[in-house]
Amino acid sequence: MSASQCEQGDYKAITLSENIPSAVKLNEEQHLVDQQDKGRWTKQLAFVGYGATMGSAIPAGYCVGVMNSPAVFMREWCNQTLIDRYDWHLSETGINILWSAIVSVFLISGAIGSLTGAKVANRFGRRSSYLYCGFFFITSAILFFTCRMMRSVEALIIARLLAGLAAGLSTACLPMYLAEVAPLSMRGALGVFCPIGLTVGVLVAQILSLRTVFGNADQWHIALSLYIIIVLICYAPMKYYPESPKWLYIMKGDKEGARQQLEKLRGNVDANVIKREMLAMEVEANVESQASSYGDVLKDPKLRLPLILVCAFQGGQQLSGINAVCIQVVSTDQLL
Known part of the structure; x- marks a missing residue:
């Protein structure tokens, strides 16, 4: 056996001996997290959880359910608008195709948003991806509100496309963001915020789009754009939303920034709690480097x-x- 082979064998043996205590330590630390760090609601964590859910999940659900009740009036408006602007007289089949396009473009762009959400969140950060969702939601709401006054079917289609993109990004980035800012023992609790927000959004949309409320021939554009109110309220304090400590640690290598965000999110907790979470992120960073x-x-x-x-x-x-x-x-x- 050559000297180089002996050195390689010794190196592997040393690495293995170092990894075994690390694995044991990880299990011990994980056990301590499970037993000691039960997690608790802090003002910052509640602010992030409810604010992010109301600002992205509820509008996403709202855009899914709002098209139901005013559909008849919107179809008539689309048909009349095309006649007035372009002198296009669509048959019933043509109107059905146009309406199907308006409805389905939301789902198509939603699929694109959800499939690209992870890459967007990894590249720009969980907080920034949430900001992009807000931008798309606000822009689409403005187009929804103004398309009737502009007599533009094109604006309606673009609004649906942007709303779908925002909804897709929300369903991909919001659960990731909430899971990473929550303590380990509370990730399940915050994980259900996104589907609950979507359901609440559909419910609110069904109520506000009733014909006796805003879902009539004169106010359907208001029904489509009302979610902008909650989006503006939730995105106004955007600078107070913390970045994901996990993203800062693993993706950016900013250990000190991750520690600062953890301290803000956890409030007045024992320093060992922060230390254990930092250790867990360090181990996860090593795992990420060997991802399959x-x-x-x-x-x-x-x-x-x-x-x-x-x-x-x-x-x-x-x-x-x-x-x-x-x-x-x-x-x-x-x-x-």
Whole structure:
């Protein structure tokens, strides 16, 4: 055996001996986190959790449900607008195709937003990605409100596209943001904020878009844009929203910045709590550097069943027709 081979063998042995205590230490630290750091609500954590949910998840759900009740009046407006501006006389089939495009562009851009959300959040940060959602929501709301006055079907389509993009980014970035600012023992609690916010948004949209409220021939544009109020309220104190400590530590390598954000989020806690979370992020950073590819995940038998279950739940939810119920129930009822 050569000297270089001996040195390599000694190096591997030393590395292995160092990794074993690290793994044991990690398990001990994880046990301490589970037993000692039960997590608690602080003013900063509650501010972030409720503010981010109300500013992104509720508007996303609102945009899903608001098109239902005023659909009849919006179709008539689209048809009349095309006649007045372009002298286009659409058949019933043409109107149906146009309306389908207006509705479906939200879902298409939503899919794009959700698929690119992780990359946006990793590159620009969780807080900045949340800011982009607000920009798209506000812009789309302005277009929703002004499209009727401008007599522009194009503005309505662009507004739907931007709203879908914002909704897709929200559903991808918000759960990530909330999970990373929450203590380990509270990630489940904050994790349900996003789906609850979406559901509340659909409910509020169904109420405000009733024909006796704003979902009539003269006020449907108000119904479509009302979510801008809650978006502006929640995004006004944007500078007080903390950045994700995990993103600062793992993606930017800013250990001191991550520590400062943790101290703000956790409030007056023992220094060991912050130390344990910093240690957990350090270990996770090492794991991230050795992350597997999509192919490795698909080939791993241990991950195959969880992956199938997750895909089955998500696919089953979408195939249940929930989007058709929220968006097209009025039109479907008329056909029946």
